[in-house]
Amino acid sequence: MSTTSLNSKKLILFVLVLLPSFFFAWYMNAHLLARLTAWPLNAVLPQALPEAVHQIKPADRHLLMLSPIGADPRHSKAPSRGGQALGINLLIYSFSIPLFAALAIASEASAWQHLRRISAGLLLLYLFLVLCAAIRVLYLLEFGSRFAHVSPVTEQEILLHLIRYGHYLSVTILPTALPLLLWALMYRKTFLNIVPFGKPRESSPGDSEAKPPSDPRP
Amino acid sequence: MRRFLVYFVLLLLILSFIANYPPVREIFVEPWNEWLAAGSYWLIQWFDSNAGFNGNIIYPLGGGGGVSIESGCNGIEAIIILIAAMLAFPGPWLAKVLGVALGTVLVQVLNLARIISLFYLVQWNKHLFEWFHLYLWPTLIILDALVVFFIWTRMLERRRGD
Numbered sequence: 001m002s003t004t005s006l007n008s009k010k011l012i013l014f015v016l017v018l019l020p021s022f023f024f025a026w027y028m029n030a031h032l033l034a035r036l037t038a039w040p041l042n043a044v045l046p047q048a049l050p051e052a053v054h055q056i057k058p059a060d061r062h063l064l065m066l067s068p069i070g071a072d073p074r075h076s077k078a079p080s081r082g083g084q085a086l087g088i089n090l091l092i093y094s095f096s097i098p099l100f101a102a103l104a105i106a107s108e109a110s111a112w113q114h115l116r117r118i119s120a121g122l123l124l125l126y127l128f129l130v131l132c133a134a135i136r137v138l139y140l141l142e143f144g145s146r147f148a149h150v151s152p153v154t155e156q157e158i159l160l161h162l163i164r165y166g167h168y169l170s171v172t173i174l175p176t177a178l179p180l181l182l183w184a185l186m187y188r189k190t191f192l193n194i195v196p197f198g199k200p201r202e203s204s205p206g207d208s209e210a211k212p213p214s215d216p217r218p
Numbered sequence: 219m220r221r222f223l224v225y226f227v228l229l230l231l232i233l234s235f236i237a238n239y240p241p242v243r244e245i246f247v248e249p250w251n252e253w254l255a256a257g258s259y260w261l262i263q264w265f266d267s268n269a270g271f272n273g274n275i276i277y278p279l280g281g282g283g284g285v286s287i288e289s290g291c292n293g294i295e296a297i298i299i300l301i302a303a304m305l306a307f308p309g310p311w312l313a314k315v316l317g318v319a320l321g322t323v324l325v326q327v328l329n330l331a332r333i334i335s336l337f338y339l340v341q342w343n344k345h346l347f348e349w350f351h352l353y354l355w356p357t358l359i360i361l362d363a364l365v366v367f368f369i370w371t372r373m374l375e376r377r378r379g380d
Contacts, residue, residue, distance in 0.1 A: 012364070019357065023354070095352070168238045168289070172290045172295045181223070181226070184219075188219065195307075197308060
């Protein structure tokens, strides 16, 4: 069995073993994440879109957007002063966190390197979460059925397409691709151990990175 | 490796834009969802005749919740990530084409298992259904794509060594 196949098997098995406990920890702390995400959004969006967004506040593990735009009488969640309250599910963006954490812990690094890299990765994923929630707000305002015929964010076609595309990316592609990308960037040594980049490999045990063909070392 | 990551991100953005483009959704993605529903229904029939399907929806004949296959559940996003990784990786084009074809099949095999499991979970426990549907299965599908990519690069390495 080659070194690369052993490394990849170990990594995937380790990730599968770690995932349940990391998912549990993520879910138990999701209400804290909701508070941390609501804070910057509530600082920016009501200022940027005062006619469309009144407040963004945490609601258990999700966010609630309060909009002053008139309520649809068919929906019962309108706050008493008028307008509407819309839920934003943060978990569909933040589930990238346990996957990144499992890949990181399953990789080779010292304790200090793990601490640094995982902290940086979590910070980036938090920023990604804030961005996705903001895109979701814009998407709901522009394309949500409760705001039909209103277009409270923009009327420019290109911006509408960007919001739609950004929403698609943030919901379907990025929550799974981003943790892999961050892991490959931050744990390059482990990644290169498993994925050889076009260089013939010797199977010596001390060789943890691929060497160029002209390298004179035995 | 830097070039690989840059190409990977660019290809990811381009392929996801194409997949989300309305004519592509109409001509390819929506029929794909219906084929998945038909394929899942056909597999379910092997052990449970109490299922029906219509378009992209699979439902229990006795009533209760069914599942509708939409973007995010059709495996296309995991395949896009896999295709972007394989095309960005240095190697012969024939190997990339074969890798994409085989990878698509392997991802969709697990995706069919996802759809069938969700079909039963939604009838049994809606909270568990939401967990598996939104968080666990997408994680497992992308790990499947990652394993396929690792295996493919290992096969390329062996060919270079021969």
